[in-house]
Structures are given as structure tokens and as C-alpha cells.
Amino acid sequence: MNGWGIVRGMWVTFRHFADTYLEDIRRGRRRYRTAEGIEQRRRSDVRGIVTVQYPEEKLPVPEEFRYLPFLVYDEGPNGEQNLRCTACGICAKACPPQCIWIVRGSDPVTGKPITAPAEFSIDIDICMNCGFCAEYCPFDAIKMDHDYEIASVNRTQQHIFNKQRLMRPASYYASIRPTNAAREEAARSAKASKKPAAEGSTN
Amino acid sequence: MSEHPLLDQQFPEWVQADARPGYGGWLVQAAHLNDVARWLRDQAGYDYLSSVTAVDYFPEDRMEVVYHLYRSTGGSALVLKVVTGREQAQVPSLTPLYPGAEFQEREVWDLLGVRFVGHPDLRRILLWEGFAGHPLRKDWREPFFEEEVKPFKSRWPEGHVRRAEDGNPYGDNLQYPPDFDPDSWQPQGEDALYAKFQRRADEGIHTDTMIVNLGPQHPSTHGVFRMVVQLEGETIVDLKPVMGYLHRNHEKIGERNTFLQNMPFTDRLDYTTSMANNFGYALAVEKLMGIQPPERAEYLRVMMAELTRIMTHLFSIGFLLNDLGAFFTPSLYAIQERELILDIFEAVSGSRMMCNYFRFGGVVRDLPEGVLEKVKELVLERLPRKIDEMDAYLTKNEIVRGRCEGVGVLTDAQAIALSASGPVLRASGVPYDVRRADPYSIYERFDFDVAVRYHGDIYDRYLLRLDEARQSLRILQQVLRDLPEGPVMNGKPQHLVRVPAGEAYGRVESPKGELGFYVVSNGKPNPLRYHVRAPSFINLTSLATMARGEKIADVVAVLGSIDIVLGEVDR
Ligand code: SF4
Ligand code: SF4
Numbered sequence: 001m002n003g004w005g006i007v008r009g010m011w012v013t014f015r016h017f018a019d020t021y022l023e024d025i026r027r028g029r030r031r032y033r034t035a036e037g038i039e040q041r042r043r044s045d046v047r048g049i050v051t052v053q054y055p056e057e058k059l060p061v062p063e064e065f066r067y068l069p070f071l072v073y074d075e076g077p078n079g080e081q082n083l084r085c086t087a088c089g090i091c092a093k094a095c096p097p098q099c100i101w102i103v104r105g106s107d108p109v110t111g112k113p114i115t116a117p118a119e120f121s122i123d124i125d126i127c128m129n130c131g132f133c134a135e136y137c138p139f140d141a142i143k144m145d146h147d148y149e150i151a152s153v154n155r156t157q158q159h160i161f162n163k164q165r166l167m168r169p170a171s172y173y174a175s176i177r178p179t180n181a182a183r184e185e186a187a188r189s190a191k192a193s194k195k196p197a198a199e200g201s202t203n
Numbered sequence: 204m205s206e207h208p209l210l211d212q213q214f215p216e217w218v219q220a221d222a223r224p225g226y227g228g229w230l231v232q233a234a235h236l237n238d239v240a241r242w243l244r245d246q247a248g249y250d251y252l253s254s255v256t257a258v259d260y261f262p263e264d265r266m267e268v269v270y271h272l273y274r275s276t277g278g279s280a281l282v283l284k285v286v287t288g289r290e291q292a293q294v295p296s297l298t299p300l301y302p303g304a305e306f307q308e309r310e311v312w313d314l315l316g317v318r319f320v321g322h323p324d325l326r327r328i329l330l331w332e333g334f335a336g337h338p339l340r341k342d343w344r345e346p347f348f349e350e351e352v353k354p355f356k357s358r359w360p361e362g363h364v365r366r367a368e369d370g371n372p373y374g375d376n377l378q379y380p381p382d383f384d385p386d387s388w389q390p391q392g393e394d395a396l397y398a399k400f401q402r403r404a405d406e407g408i409h410t411d412t413m414i415v416n417l418g419p420q421h422p423s424t425h426g427v428f429r430m431v432v433q434l435e436g437e438t439i440v441d442l443k444p445v446m447g448y449l450h451r452n453h454e455k456i457g458e459r460n461t462f463l464q465n466m467p468f469t470d471r472l473d474y475t476t477s478m479a480n481n482f483g484y485a486l487a488v489e490k491l492m493g494i495q496p497p498e499r500a501e502y503l504r505v506m507m508a509e510l511t512r513i514m515t516h517l518f519s520i521g522f523l524l525n526d527l528g529a530f531f532t533p534s535l536y537a538i539q540e541r542e543l544i545l546d547i548f549e550a551v552s553g554s555r556m557m558c559n560y561f562r563f564g565g566v567v568r569d570l571p572e573g574v575l576e577k578v579k580e581l582v583l584e585r586l587p588r589k590i591d592e593m594d595a596y597l598t599k600n601e602i603v604r605g606r607c608e609g610v611g612v613l614t615d616a617q618a619i620a621l622s623a624s625g626p627v628l629r630a631s632g633v634p635y636d637v638r639r640a641d642p643y644s645i646y647e648r649f650d651f652d653v654a655v656r657y658h659g660d661i662y663d664r665y666l667l668r669l670d671e672a673r674q675s676l677r678i679l680q681q682v683l684r685d686l687p688e689g690p691v692m693n694g695k696p697q698h699l700v701r702v703p704a705g706e707a708y709g710r711v712e713s714p715k716g717e718l719g720f721y722v723v724s725n726g727k728p729n730p731l732r733y734h735v736r737a738p739s740f741i742n743l744t745s746l747a748t749m750a751r752g753e754k755i756a757d758v759v760a761v762l763g764s765i766d767i768v769l770g771e772v773d774r
Contacts, residue, residue, distance in 0.1 A: 002601060003601060004599070005599030005601050005603075005604070006601055006602065008596075009595070009596045009600045012595060012596040042543070042546060044580040044581050045580070045585070050539055050542070062549055062550040062571065064551065064553040065549060065553050066554060087360065089358075089359035090698065092354065092359040093358075093359065093698065093699075094463070095354075095464075096460060096468065098353055098355050101357075101358050101363065102359045103360070103363060104360035119363070121362070123364065123366065123367060125366075125367065128467055130559050132463070132698065135567070135698075136696065136697075144553065159366075160364055160366065162364075179572075
């Protein structure tokens, strides 16, 4: 019968429409603006409305989510900030759009290169968020951040992140990527117990 | 394998085997290319010319035009190469024999400066007339040239940062051909474009045709794309697509990059199918390196590729309905499913769309905790239901049928001749699917049917996508059943891989069609040639054939049924 196909299709639309309200009634206030509600709306058995009201509501990101890189430092007993980076340059070489710039530090007395960066800059306009730097850094010194809300008002001044801007404590890293941090920590201590004091720069 | 004819025995005078180590195929004398190709097409069954590209062997005075031919009944590629000099580079056009070469030859002319003698409409295709030179030539340099290849030496150990934009200031970031003045320039390309439309001879009453430009800014084109249509009343007499507005010379970037650095760039081709793009590129380079991923990685790859297919097909159905005027309700239903699949991609790869998940010899990481359960819920429970819902929602709808049935028809012979691939080809009655015709990865192990429909109209392309999504579910069920434990990467992850010299063509059945990567290595850390056979781009070759004789209002739906993504068309 002509028109029956349209009616059947409209029935699908109507069910979607009705589901929205039925779910709202069923779940009550918890459906919106609660972590539970957000989680519920992205489960595979979700019915009704699925949209998230950003910025009032934010989707939690998974552990592996990558946005911009940051440099990890370990906190010393007296509050020192020991950057893990050895200025080996692997991340700068691996970076596909070549947006990592590193000035290797040098010993103020001898002038010989040392294993620490004097400057470390990332042009975040160019960074393509690929995660290679974090993936191939042999010292777990650069990692991908979860913070994606980095809008700024001055494109020409504020989009090159320098060393200071890039630094984050290891505890922050462990808080956003607990599984990865724990695995790397275990690997490091296993290695350290095997051959002590064999740290050096690779090329 | 002896499945291919021995061309050097068939044509001892004209054809030679390409015996360079790492290379294969046949070197054909330019003067006899047409004879050899005609024999291959008519006598040997190679009716499908999939890819045309060229390689510049600068500083040698040598250009090679490379053709990949297939039988539409399946099998591996027969590769032909024609050598020409760099100055005055020219070879005979294969467009008269294989109309599907039309856009690809224009692209080779545009980017590499090889003339195709006998081509009906040899104009630039991705770049404009005010562009100096042919950028894929090895001696061509961009105005903001830094170094031939990455990694650039200025980044480490004395990497004093400077903004990219300062090195490339507005106004100086382009070169014009000599004797080209942008201010007094009149777009002659437009005249050349319009001149290709045939004027009707007077038939009694004098009527003239009208030319209408749809786009570049037009909501129906899903991006920045222009269709120039010649109309007789409301009926389309002829159509020419104009593209390149999003061109960034992906291939030149790819040749500056190291092999691995290209991986995240492939994400940005067809940004809705990044997993499939990764797949194709990984296959090509793995062929060159002679490595294989471990079992579990193979299954994960297939899992990601098939999830991508379901997602993209639903998405494209949704947007086809947009093009028909059912504004956004169907496409939002599709996007709802897509979001759930993207959640999986994000958890696995770290990004929803720019997945960058494949590596040579495996994948980046195993599934994080909880993801497999999500995939199971989706594949076994939700997606079958939702695909059925889409079916119930749209398939019998009288308006959809009225607008789609019998519109935009492409016959099987036309589809093959025009090198159409993917859903466009299969909806025209050609059961050609790379996963079956030339199996890669572990697709041989899975039980699934190659979806095929026979009318070649918009409606069949729509139905075919539903069929195919269901077949992908079948594959996914088998993946979930058989997924083995084990490592996901062979060897240690390395950012600089050693790739032996040679050539390789890796192709996958991406949701849009045959996605191929032709990669040539000369043993250095960067590819000598990196070419993408982009299905969205080549499928557009058949747009004019589909649109002729239809009403202007239907051309939007016809374009929607091809399902293009401009990131891939323009590269
Ligand atoms: S790879 Fe790691 S250690 Fe080496 S320069 Fe980069 S951040 Fe520093
Ligand atoms: S994420 Fe990728 S593009 Fe960004 S700095 Fe790291 S390597 Fe470079």
C-alpha cells in the first residue's frame, strides 16, 4: 500500500522521540549533569537522548586519550623538579610535522653537551597530536596530556609552549594515566635492579 | 605466480620484464603502450585499470608512469611501466581505452608534469593555472622549503624555536609561473573548462544550454567541491567536477616524511575511515619490509577496519538522506552509532578520528581493559538491531524510493571501465571486493559474502551499504570468536624503520572503495615515492556518467550516493 513505508519510518522516529521522555521519567534527575547520567548515556544499551551538554557536562576521556605532549618531572625531596628529559632528540626526530625544538644543554664550565635540555619548545599550532613523541621517548620523559581546553586569545604569542609551560609532575602523569605509569614504573625498577647506574644518553 | 600472461613472450619487441631488485611488472615501450593495453583488456581480461601514477627518478633523466591493472574477476595486479625523459615527458594516454584513467592522468600531469598524448581534456586538476611547476617532481621546492627530508637538522640539538608562520609569511608563501601576474590574470582555465561542453547543433528551434555552477560553497557537496553542470531546461547534458580546493599535496609531504611519519598523515586522507587508511599504508610498507604482524594484531586490525566500515556506511546513508532533503534526523541516528564506535577507537588508539593506530609489524597497543566487552555488546547486540532499524526506517519509504530508484544509473560495464570501486562498483552488479578478489591480511579465514546489487542506481548503492554493514557484523562475530591471545607487535617499536629498496602496492577495501598505497623505497629513511590511490577521487570519474540525463535536483543525491570525502579527493 502506498504510504505504508513512510508510516513505518515515522513509527521509528516516534519511538526515538518517545524514548527520550520515557527514559527521562525512568531515570529522573540523575540522567543529566551527573557522572552516572553521562556514563549511562554512552552505554551500548542507551535509549532516548544521548547528547552531552558541553561545557556543563563533559565526557570523561579514556586513559589513552592524547592531546598535547607535556614533559614529566620527578619531584626531589626538597621540591626540586628533575626533568626526565635527557635532550636525546628522539622525539624531535620522530615528530611528523617537526614541531619539537630542543636546545641541548651544555656544561657551563667545559661547554660539553649535557643530558638535559636548555630549551624545549613545542609549537602547538603545528602539533598533530599523533603521540609519537611519547611513544618513542626512551626515558618516559614526554607524555600526552588529557587537557583539551587550551583556547587562548593570542595566537601569535601563546602557541609556542616552552619548557616551563610543558612541565608537569610525575604525580600528575600517574593521575591521568595510572595503568601506563604503573607499568613503566615497574619496568624502570626492574631495569634499575639489574644494572645500577647505567644511565646515559642514546642517540 | 603464473596467473599473469608473460608479456615479454607475447610482445618480445615491445615489452621487457622489470628486473630491478625489489621491482616487478613490465616495462613497455611508450609507442606500443596502447597496443599492449588493448591486448590486455580485450584478450587477457585485464579490464580494470586501477591506478595510474608516475615516479620521478631525478637526478636521472627518467620518469616512469606506473599502471596497475586487474581483472574484474579477481587476482593480483599486473603492473605496467612506461619510461620517458623528464624534459618533454610524455606518454600515450590510456583514457580512450580505460575511461577511468581520465582524472588520474590529469593528476599525473598536474603534479608530475607528464603529458598524456590523446587525453581528451588534459588540464590541471588539483592545482590552478597560477601554480608554478609540477610539485611532485623531485627538483621542485616549496616557497618555504626547509630541507629535502625530515628530520630537519634545525630542530635538535640547536633547536631555537621559530614560528612556522614567520618562516612562511602571507604573500611570500607562493610562487607564480614566470610571466604570470596575479593582478591582471583572467581565469582562462574557466574558458577551457566551459569549452569542453559540447554546444548542441541547431535542431529546428534554437535552444541554448545553460551552465550552472554548484559550489564550491554548496551545502550538498559535503565540503568544498564544485560541479559545473550544463543544463537543457532542468536536464543535465554534461557535468564536470572541479576539485582541489582542499589540496595540500599529501604526497609531497609524504615524500619528505620518514616512513613512519606518514602514518598519522594517512588519518587525514579520508578522515572518517582513518583505521582503513592506516591499514592500507601499513600493508604497503610491510610488503616492502617483508614483515608480518602477529596473529592478535591481525585480528585487531580486521576488527578496527570492519567497525570503521559499519560506521562509515551508516554515516553515508544518513547523509544521503540529508541530500534527499530529510534533514538530519536519519544522519543523527547514524551518528549516534558512530559515536559509540568512536568511543572504542578513542579508548584503543587515543583519538576518535585521527587514530594513528597501526604500526609496521603490528598495532600500537592491545585493547585496554573493558574495551573488548564494549565491542561485544555493540557487535552482538546493539548494531544488528540498529542496522535493522535503519532498514525499517528508510528502505520502504516511498519518497526515498521515488527519488532513488532508477536515478543515477551506472551499468556494470561502465563501472568497470570508469575504474569505479567499492560500493559504487558492487551496486552496479560487479561482485568485486578486494577482501575477496585479492585477499590481504587474514580475510581469507572469514566467512562472509561479497554484497552485490544489480541496478546501479542510488537505491542500490544505499541497499548495498546496508548489506555490507551486515556482512561486516558477520566478520566481527568471527573475529570476536577467534581472537587469539599474544603480542600485538613484532619486534621492538622503532621510529626509524629500515625499508629495503623496491616498490610495493598495498591495497585494502576501504569503505569508500579500493584504497591503494604505491610506495617506492630507495633504501633511505624516506620514501622515494608515496602515492595514494584515493577511492573517493577516482569514483568521481563516473559522476558525469551517472548524472547525464537526470534532473539537476538529483545530482545532489547522485553525489551523495558516491559518498566522497574531500580530504581524500583533494589530498
Ligand atoms: S625523546 Fe624523551 S628524553 Fe629524548 S629529547 Fe625527547 S623528551 Fe627528551
Ligand atoms: S604529538 Fe606528534 S606532532 Fe605533537 S609534538 Fe608529539 S610527535 Fe610531534
